[in-house]
Amino acid sequence: MTNDIQEYRGKKVVIRFDAAKCIHSRHCVLGNPKVFIANAPGEWINPDAASPEEIAALLRTCPSGALTYERLDGGEPESAPLVNSVHLRENGPLAFHADMEIQGHGTCYRATLCRCGASKNKPFCDSSHVAVNFVATGEPPTIESETLLDRAGRLTITPNPNGPLQVEGNLEVCSGTGRTLIRTQKTWLCRCGSSQNKPYCDGTHRKIGFTA
Numbered sequence: 001m002t003n004d005i006q007e008y009r010g011k012k013v014v015i016r017f018d019a020a021k022c023i024h025s026r027h028c029v030l031g032n033p034k035v036f037i038a039n040a041p042g043e044w045i046n047p048d049a050a051s052p053e054e055i056a057a058l059l060r061t062c063p064s065g066a067l068t069y070e071r072l073d074g075g076e077p078e079s080a081p082l083v084n085s086v087h088l089r090e091n092g093p094l095a096f097h098a099d100m101e102i103q104g105h106g107t108c109y110r111a112t113l114c115r116c117g118a119s120k121n122k123p124f125c126d127s128s129h130v131a132v133n134f135v136a137t138g139e140p141p142t143i144e145s146e147t148l149l150d151r152a153g154r155l156t157i158t159p160n161p162n163g164p165l166q167v168e169g170n171l172e173v174c175s176g177t178g179r180t181l182i183r184t185q186k187t188w189l190c191r192c193g194s195s196q197n198k199p200y201c202d203g204t205h206r207k208i209g210f211t212a
Contacts (some may be wrong), residue, residue, distance in 0.1 A: 003192065004018055004019050004020045005018045005019075006019070006206065007158060008043065008045040008046070008129075009047065009048050010046075010047025010048040010072075010147070011047075011048055011072070012047075012048075012051075012052045012071070012072050012073040012075075013047050013052040013055050013056070013069055013070065013071055013072055013073070013154060014045050014047065014069065014070040014072060014119045015035075015045050015055065015059070015067065015068075015069050015126075016067070016068045016069070016070070016156070017045065017066060017067055017068045018065070018067075018068075018109055020066075020121055020124070020126070021064045021065055021066040021111070021112070021121075021124050021138070021161050022064060022066035023063070023066070023092075023093065023112050023125050023126075023127050024127060024206075025063055025064070025187065027058070027061045027062055027063075028058065028059070028062060030057075031058045031061065032049070032050055032054065032058055034046065034049040034050065034149045035047065035049045035050050035055060035058075045113065046175065052069075052071055052072075052073055052075050052204060053059070053075070053086070055069060056069055056071070056075070057080070060078060060110075062110060063087075063095040063097075063110060063112050064110065064112040064124075064125070065108050065109065065110035065111050065112075067094070078109055079109075080098070080099035080109060080146045080152060081099075081152065082099075082111070082151065082152055082154055083151040083152060084097070084151065084153070084155050084169065084170050084171045084172065085097050085098065085099035085172045085174050086098075086136075086167075086171060086172075086173055086174065086176055086189075087138075087140040087174045087175070087176060087178070088136070088139075088140070088173075088174070088176050088178050088181075088199055089112070089138055089176055089184065090117075090136075090137065090138035090139075091129060091135055091138075092112075092115075092125070092129050092134070092136075092138075093112040093113055093114055093115055093116075093125035093129065094112065094113045094114075094115050094165070094189060094199065095110075095111075095112050095206040096110065096111045096112070096113065096157070097109065097110055097173070098152075098169075099152065099153065099154055099155060099156040100155040100156070100157055100169075101155070101156050101157070102123065102155065102159075103156065103158040103159065104159070105123070105124075105131055107112070111124065112124065112125040113125060113157070113165060113191070114126070114128070114129075114191055115129075115130060115134075115136065115189065115190055115191050115198070115199060116129035116132060116134035116136070116193040117191060117192045117193035117194070117210060117212075118131070118134070118193065122159065122191070122212050123159040123191065123212075125158075132193075134193060135156075136193075136198045136199070137176045137198070138175055138176030139176060139177065139179070140175070140181060140198065140199065141181075142179065142180070142181050142182070143182040145182045145183040145184065146183065147183060148159065148170050148172075148183050148185070150170050151170055151172065152170060153169055153170050154169055155167065155168070155169035155170070155171060156168045156169055156173055159191070160188075161212070162193055162205060162210055162211050162212055163188075163191075163192075163201070163205050163206075163212075164188040164190055164192075164201035164205065165188065165189040165191050166186075166188055167184075167186070167187050167188070167189060167211075168185070168186050169185065170185055171183070171185070171187065172185055173187070173199065184211060188198065188200065189201060190202070190204075190205075191203075191205075192204060192205035192208060192210035194208055194210075
C-alpha cells in the first residue's frame, strides 16, 4: 500500500482512499455525509456510520476508483459490471467502468483517465483540465455500430508512449448523458487534448509533440 492510500477500518468494512486518483466528484460526501465528513480537520471517513451494504453501493458510484472497499462481514466484494463502458465527461476525463487492466497500473473496475493532456498523474485524471480550461464536448455524434455479442469481459487499456489510449475488448463508448456513441472491440482514444475528432485519436499528438 502506497503512502497516498488512506485506510479506514471499521467493524464490518474497510474503506480505502487513493488521493492521487480523486477527481472530487463528491458522490461520497453528498451520498452519505455521516460516513464521509467534508472539511473534517482529522479523519474524514467513518466506516461504522452506515451498513456495509450502504457503503458498498455508494462507493461503486465513485467514478475514479479513488474509493474502494473490503467487506469484513463475509459480504460480496465489488464485481465487474455487466457492460463495459466509458463515459465522456464534459470538458473532462474519460470515466471507465469495466473489468479492466491498465497496462503498468494493474487491474480495477473504475477509473477516470486524462484526455486533456495536462494531468501530472497520467494516465489518470488529476483535475488539471479545470486549470487549463480544457474544452471537449461530452455529446459527440453517434456512430452507427452493431450490438456486441458479448458486452463484458476483460478490457485492456494501453497508454501508448506519447500517444493515445489503445483500448481492446468489448466496450460501449457513451456520452456524458449515457447515450451510446459507438460499440467497439478496439479503439484509440485521444489523451493529448488536441484531436479534432475527440474522443478519438486523429494523430495530432505527433504534430504537437505530445509527451506523456
